[in-house]
Amino acid sequence: MVRYDGKTVVSLNVNNETHEVAARPSDLLLDVLREQLGLTAAKPGCKNGDCGACTVMVDGWPAKSCLMLAVEAQGHAIVTVEGLGGTAAVQKAFVEANAFQCGYCTSGFLMVCQALKTQHPAMPEEYVIEEWLQSNLCRCTGYQEIRKAVHMMYDMT
Amino acid sequence: MIPFDFIYCRPDSLKEASDVYIQLRNEGKTAVYYAGGSEIITMCRSGSIRPDAVIDIKNIPECTVLKIDAQKLHIGAACTLNQIKESKFFPLLGLACGRIADHTNQCRISLGGNLCGTIIYRETSLPLMLSDADITLYGPEGQRTVPFLAVFNGRMQLKAGEFAVQVHIPDWALEARCAHIKRTANEKIDYPLVNVTALWKDGFMRAAFCGICSHPFRSGQIEAVLNDRSLSCDVRAEKVLGLLPEPPYGDVEGSGKYRAFILRNTLSSLLEDAENGKI
Structure with a gap:
C-alpha cells in the first residue's frame, strides 16, 4: 500500500519526461504543473471543474487538473499543451480557424480536442464532438470557430 | 489549492483499505474513501470538509471490475461514469452516467462517488433502484452483499468505515425497455x-x-x-x-x-x- 504523509517526492511523467517534484498529498496536479514544473499552459479558471481551462490529457483521456491530486498522477502519462510541440494538427487547426479570442480557454480546448482525436482517430459523429466540447467554456463565446477547428483538425490528418 | 494537508493512502486490497481506515480512526484521524475525487477535492478546497486522510480505492482490483458473468453485470465502485457509458452493458445506467456533469468530468467521477457523495441527486441510483440490483460493501465488519434498496434510502446507509465495492445488476434489466x-x-x-x-x-x-x-x-x-x-x-x-x-x-x-x-x-x-x- 502506498501512504504519503507530509511532503513527498512524487515522480510525474509529463510530456514524455520524468520529473520529480516535492508535493503535499493535497496538492492539485494543476498547481504542481504550473508552480513546480513551470508548465503554465493549463490555466486556473474556476478551479472547480466547471470551465475546463485546466484540462490536460491523462493516459489519452481529458482530465481537469484542478480536480486531480498530483500524487494520483504518478504512473500515468500526462500531456499538456507544451507537449504538443506547437505543430500538432489541433494547434494548426485552431490558428487556421481563428478558434480563439482572448485565448484563456484555448489550452483547455486544445487538450480536449487532442484527447478526442486520440480516442476517436477518425472523425466521430457530430454529437460526440459536441459532447466533448461541452466540457469546456469559452467566455468570448467562440464556439463555432472551435467546432470548425475540430473539423479542420480531422481534415488535416 | 487545498488549504490544509491530509494523508493519502492507496491500498491494494479491500482488507488493506479497511485496516488503514481503522488504524487512522484509532489514531483519532478522520478518513474518507476516495475514487474519482471531484466532490472531495471541491469540498476540501471550499473548506466544507477537512479530512485528515483520504483512502484511494482505485488500486483495489474488486473496485475496478466491469464485466458480465453468471447472469449479472458487475460494476466496481471506482469505475468512472464514462467507462460505464462506453461499455454499453446497461444502457439505462449509461444514459444516467452520460447526463451527470460534463464529458471530461465523467472520465473522473466514479459510480461509488456518485452514490455515496453528498450531492443530493445521486442520479446513478435510479437505474439501480429499478433493476433489483445488489451491492457489495466492505468495512471493519467484513464484506456483505445486499439488495441495493436495503442500503439506499435516498442516500447510502453505510456503517462506519464501510465503502461500496461493486454493484451487481441482473441480466434481465440490461436489455429491458x-x-x-x-x-x-x-x-x-x-x-x-x-x-x-x-x-x-x-x-x-x-x-x-x-x-x-x-x-x-x-x-x-x-x-x-x-x-x-x-x-x-x-x-x-x-x-x-x-x-x-x-x-x-x-x-x-x-x-x-x-x-x-x-x-x-x-x-x-x-x-x-x-x-x-x-x-
Whole structure:
C-alpha cells in the first residue's frame, strides 16, 4: 500500500519526461504543473471543474487538473499543451480557424480536442464532438470557430 | 489549492483499505474513501470538509471490475461514469452516467462517488433502484452483499468505515425497455429539476425520481398509479404529485411548484409515449 504523509517526492511523467517534484498529498496536479514544473499552459479558471481551462490529457483521456491530486498522477502519462510541440494538427487547426479570442480557454480546448482525436482517430459523429466540447467554456463565446477547428483538425490528418 | 494537508493512502486490497481506515480512526484521524475525487477535492478546497486522510480505492482490483458473468453485470465502485457509458452493458445506467456533469468530468467521477457523495441527486441510483440490483460493501465488519434498496434510502446507509465495492445488476434489466428523462433549468449540463427514470419488467412500469424531492426515491404507490390504465395519462401524472414522499424540493434552480409542473408534464408525455409504443 502506498501512504504519503507530509511532503513527498512524487515522480510525474509529463510530456514524455520524468520529473520529480516535492508535493503535499493535497496538492492539485494543476498547481504542481504550473508552480513546480513551470508548465503554465493549463490555466486556473474556476478551479472547480466547471470551465475546463485546466484540462490536460491523462493516459489519452481529458482530465481537469484542478480536480486531480498530483500524487494520483504518478504512473500515468500526462500531456499538456507544451507537449504538443506547437505543430500538432489541433494547434494548426485552431490558428487556421481563428478558434480563439482572448485565448484563456484555448489550452483547455486544445487538450480536449487532442484527447478526442486520440480516442476517436477518425472523425466521430457530430454529437460526440459536441459532447466533448461541452466540457469546456469559452467566455468570448467562440464556439463555432472551435467546432470548425475540430473539423479542420480531422481534415488535416 | 487545498488549504490544509491530509494523508493519502492507496491500498491494494479491500482488507488493506479497511485496516488503514481503522488504524487512522484509532489514531483519532478522520478518513474518507476516495475514487474519482471531484466532490472531495471541491469540498476540501471550499473548506466544507477537512479530512485528515483520504483512502484511494482505485488500486483495489474488486473496485475496478466491469464485466458480465453468471447472469449479472458487475460494476466496481471506482469505475468512472464514462467507462460505464462506453461499455454499453446497461444502457439505462449509461444514459444516467452520460447526463451527470460534463464529458471530461465523467472520465473522473466514479459510480461509488456518485452514490455515496453528498450531492443530493445521486442520479446513478435510479437505474439501480429499478433493476433489483445488489451491492457489495466492505468495512471493519467484513464484506456483505445486499439488495441495493436495503442500503439506499435516498442516500447510502453505510456503517462506519464501510465503502461500496461493486454493484451487481441482473441480466434481465440490461436489455429491458427503459426511459431516462432529465429536465434542467437552462443548460443541458446541470443538476436536474426533475429526473424520471423508468424500466419495464413483465409489462409493469417501474419508476424512480430525483430532483423533484430532496433525495432520490422509488415508490410503490406511485408505480401503482402509473400502471393504472383505467385512468388517462394526464390524470395519472396529476395523481403522482399527491403521492410524493415529501413536498417538492425548491432552490435557485427551480421552485417546488415549478418542479411539480415539470414533473406532471414529463410524466404525462412519458406515459403517452409508452402507450403509443414510442419507447
